[in-house]
Amino acid sequence: MKEFDFIRSIQPDFYRQSSVVKGIGDDAAIVRHTNEDVITTVDTMVENVHFSSKTTEPFHIGYRALAANISDIAAMGGKPTSYVVSIVIPDSWSAADLQAIYHGMKELAKVFNMDLIGGDTVSGEQLVLSITVLGTVLKGKARYRSDAQEHDIIFVTGTLGDAACGLHLLLNATHKEQDNYRYFVKRHQMPMPRVSFINQCENITRMSLNDISDGIANEANEIAETSDKTLIIEYDKIPSHSRLADFSHEQQFKWSLTGGEDFELIGTVSEKDWELLKTIAKKTNTKISAIGTVRNDWNKNGTVWLQHNHQLKKLEKSGYTHLSR
């Protein structure tokens, strides 16, 4: 397929958002927002780093790349509205595979009423998919990692370690075992960012917030550092799916703390807002768990501590990192 035919084939027939003034078809896209702050985020997925032929069908490559970006919009307390896609395509990828990648993005975009408004197409050695998502939040109402305060309750949505367990199964287990643990495999391939929950939280006066892409050991440390507070997390309170108990304690420990890619939210709220947060979670069908508290301890601020087996140990920033060599 030629570049122009490809672009024509992925061009949307209509735009859902009235904010799109110009979509695909000019030198750049134009969106117009007058009453909201605009959120912009980009994440890139690279073959054999974020996905491989063993772990993801082309459909899932598109789906989870967009999900990862939408999750960052949710982590700012916003609503995703549109996305821009940059793709590097090796010769070996068929036209049908490329359509499937876009189909994966389109399916998730439909859920959140989002529009594809532009992108870039390049040929290269390795499949790379980079997505920029735009979103909106009421003026001045964005949620920052730096807003944790003393006595806050630390919460997480959903269950942790699921996606890492799914990845482990996809890389190491038989098809039969993968079928037996379809839930975990699906959590890796088709994560669902927590947009509806966070968009119902407008009456929570203050909340620090981060999404879990690299594992809570990382994300909790980011909250502790930027808020200059001490986070105390109780390991036994970290929620996990009941079937994670089929795996070893070491695996459960590693996946739930450092596995990443669950695209759940971790945040902190004041004690007085905790009941309201639980009500919102119930209304939006969101599992929510209190996993610890925030302290202001001058000689520990900027760090996270894990209460486990009657011991309090420093939880290092030990999740997934790039450029580690």
Ligand SMILES: Nc1ncnc2c1ncn2[C@@H]1O[C@H](COP(=O)(O)OP(=O)(O)O)[C@@H](O)[C@H]1O
């Ligand atoms: N290459 C880069 N150039 C400019 N800013 C970057 C680059 N990489 C990361 N950032 C910025 O650093 C911050 C942390 O990025 P990252 O750890 O990837 O966040 P997340 O885990 O939420 O995706 C973000 O503000 C991001 O925009």
Ligand SMILES: Cc1ncc(C[n+]2csc(CCOP(=O)(O)OP(=O)(O)O)c2C)c(N)n1
């Ligand atoms: C084939 C394969 N190997 C390993 C992983 C695990 N993995 C890759 S990147 C990553 C962390 C999240 O990606 P990153 O680019 O750091 O996203 P960000 O933190 O910027 O949102 C993890 C756990 C994977 N998803 N697929």
Ligand SMILES: [Mg+2]
């Ligand atoms: Mg990132």
Ligand SMILES: [Mg+2]
């Ligand atoms: Mg993030």
Ligand SMILES: [Mg+2]
């Ligand atoms: Mg990362």
